[in-house]
Amino acid sequence: MGNAYLDKVLNEVEKKNSQEPEFVQAVYEVLSSLKAVVDKHPDYEKMALLERLVEPERLISFRVPWIDDKGQVQVNRGYRVQFNGVLGPYKGGLRFHPSVNQSIMKFLGFEQIFKNALTCLPIGGGKGGSDFDPKGKSDDEIMRFCQSFMNELQRHIGADVDVPAGDIGVGAREIGYLFGQYRKIKNIYEAGVLTGKGLDYGGSLARKEATGFGLIYFMREMLKANGTSLQGKTVIISGSGNVAIYACQKAQEYGAKVVAMSDSNGCVYAPNGINLDAIKEIKEEKRGRIKDYLNYDSTAEYMETVDRPRIWDIKADIALPCATQNDIDIVSAKKLVENGIMAIGEGANMPTTNEAIQYFLSQNILLAPAKAANAGGVATSALEMSQNSMRFFWTFDEVNEKLDRIMTNIFNQCQKAAQEYNMGTNYVAGANIAAFRKIAKAMRSQGVI
Ligand code: NDP
Numbered sequence: 001m002g003n004a005y006l007d008k009v010l011n012e013v014e015k016k017n018s019q020e021p022e023f024v025q026a027v028y029e030v031l032s033s034l035k036a037v038v039d040k041h042p043d044y045e046k047m048a049l050l051e052r053l054v055e056p057e058r059l060i061s062f063r064v065p066w067i068d069d070k071g072q073v074q075v076n077r078g079y080r081v082q083f084n085g086v087l088g089p090y091k092g093g094l095r096f097h098p099s100v101n102q103s104i105m106k107f108l109g110f111e112q113i114f115k116n117a118l119t120c121l122p123i124g125g126g127k128g129g130s131d132f133d134p135k136g137k138s139d140d141e142i143m144r145f146c147q148s149f150m151n152e153l154q155r156h157i158g159a160d161v162d163v164p165a166g167d168i169g170v171g172a173r174e175i176g177y178l179f180g181q182y183r184k185i186k187n188i189y190e191a192g193v194l195t196g197k198g199l200d201y202g203g204s205l206a207r208k209e210a211t212g213f214g215l216i217y218f219m220r221e222m223l224k225a226n227g228t229s230l231q232g233k234t235v236i237i238s239g240s241g242n243v244a245i246y247a248c249q250k251a252q253e254y255g256a257k258v259v260a261m262s263d264s265n266g267c268v269y270a271p272n273g274i275n276l277d278a279i280k281e282i283k284e285e286k287r288g289r290i291k292d293y294l295n296y297d298s299t300a301e302y303m304e305t306v307d308r309p310r311i312w313d314i315k316a317d318i319a320l321p322c323a324t325q326n327d328i329d330i331v332s333a334k335k336l337v338e339n340g341i342m343a344i345g346e347g348a349n350m351p352t353t354n355e356a357i358q359y360f361l362s363q364n365i366l367l368a369p370a371k372a373a374n375a376g377g378v379a380t381s382a383l384e385m386s387q388n389s390m391r392f393f394w395t396f397d398e399v400n401e402k403l404d405r406i407m408t409n410i411f412n413q414c415q416k417a418a419q420e421y422n423m424g425t426n427y428v429a430g431a432n433i434a435a436f437r438k439i440a441k442a443m444r445s446q447g448v449i
């Protein structure tokens with residue numbers, strides 16, 4: 001990486017975590033953009049600042065036994081990674097997906113430290129989840145699983161300790177069951193212990209919309225800084241979950257035409273523009289598959305995912321990966337560039353492989369990095385915590401305005417850091433540098449812990 005200390009730390013990370021490819025990938029992505037900063041601070045090595053940054057403060061793994069509808073006992077593995085609490089209580093979502101393992105938890109927790117720093121709100125980085133697969137489970141099974149998960153998690157969280165929220169497979173329904181069990185065990189109404197709560201018991205208006213809306217606010221600022229806008233642009237969005245749906249809504253409001261969305265089985269191409277009400281009905285109400293969209297739009301086509309997602313073969317101006325990690329590999333990146341893509345907005349966490357990121361940057365494609373561009377969700381979670389502390393609530397417009405200001409500020413931080421280090425429109429490096437400097441400063445202030 002051109003800096004001996006960075007090389008040494010990365011070598012150690014690779015050696016110690018050889019079974020954790022996603023985590024190593026996330027660390028590499030950050031460290032590879034810090035050369036200019038680390039060059040200026042030879043004292044970091046003596047403080048082992050980077051070695052401490054890449055080691056979670058605490059990593060908890062636990063058994064989650066639950067009884068399915070047939071009376072059979074099932075066992076899953078639960079996790080909570082409390083990665084870095086230097087800026088505030090650990091904060092980050094819970095993911096329920098069969099692919100969840102320690103590597104995925106650690107990459108998400110590591111990214112969360114930087115994302116949360118960029119919000120400028122007092123939140124540290126954490127993440128958790130389980131390899132539980134919510135697909136096809138009854139409501140009762142989901143409830144029993146969430147209760148069992150909380151039976152253990154409750155020992156490790158608290159409004160000033162660690163505040164989980166949703167992520168893939170965890171939405172308002174799951175947060176409700178988790179909150180109920182926490183309240184029962186602790187015998188306390190501690191609203192700020194979880195965010196993403198329902199609006200009827202302490203949730204924040206605009207939290208549901210926040211990640212997707214925030215992504216588009218960031219995109220708006222990035223395009224504006226480069227002399228253009230969303231108006232009239234063609235957009236493709238992978239995923240059709242919480243982030244994808246509200247990114248689609250805000251993009252449409254700004255005059256863009258969204259022509260494709262997807263799920264893990266395949267994508268729909270809707271040349272006349274996606275009918276978002278249909279997507280919401282399929283995904284939010286019926287918990288169905290994206291293929292069902294064909295019943296709502298006779299002009300739409302369906303393309304199944306075979307070896308790689310076909311959505312990236314569709315011609316568009318802007319691509320918004322809002323599904324999962326490593327969604328855009330080098331093959332998809334080349335296809336997107338060949339088809340004239342101008343900007344990528346990462347709604348998901350680490351949706352682009354490092355090779356694909358480098359390729360986009362080399363082709364002067366504007367890239368809104370996940371840590372910055374999808375921070376609207378956690379930022380609004382922090383606003384939910386504020387409202388819970390005040391025992392008060394803000395209106396939708398009040399929260400949305402704060403979100404917009406936070407996202408604009410995040411873009412400005414990325415731009416400023418990129419300019420300061422002569423990196424032009426490399427907002428990937430800008431985000432990493434701006435976040436790292438804040439965390440490093442706080443770690444130095446708090447001593448060797
Ligand atoms: P949801 O569970 O609401 O939706 C996930 C979507 O992604 C679904 O369409 C799902 O398809 C698809 N997906 C999930 N896993 C895979 C996979 N392995 N391959 C292909 N498609 C997949 O989750 P969210 O919308 O909340 O999260 C989406 C992304 O955004 C994640 O990366 C998450 O970490 C990130 N994020 C979420 C935030 C939030 O506030 N919710 C905040 C910041 C980032 P299917 O139904 O077929 O599984």
Ligand code: 2IT
Pocket residue numbers: 091092093094115163164165166167195349374375377378379381
């Ligand atoms: O990846 C993320 O930032 C989230 N899933 C949201 C976390 C939160 O605490 O709201």
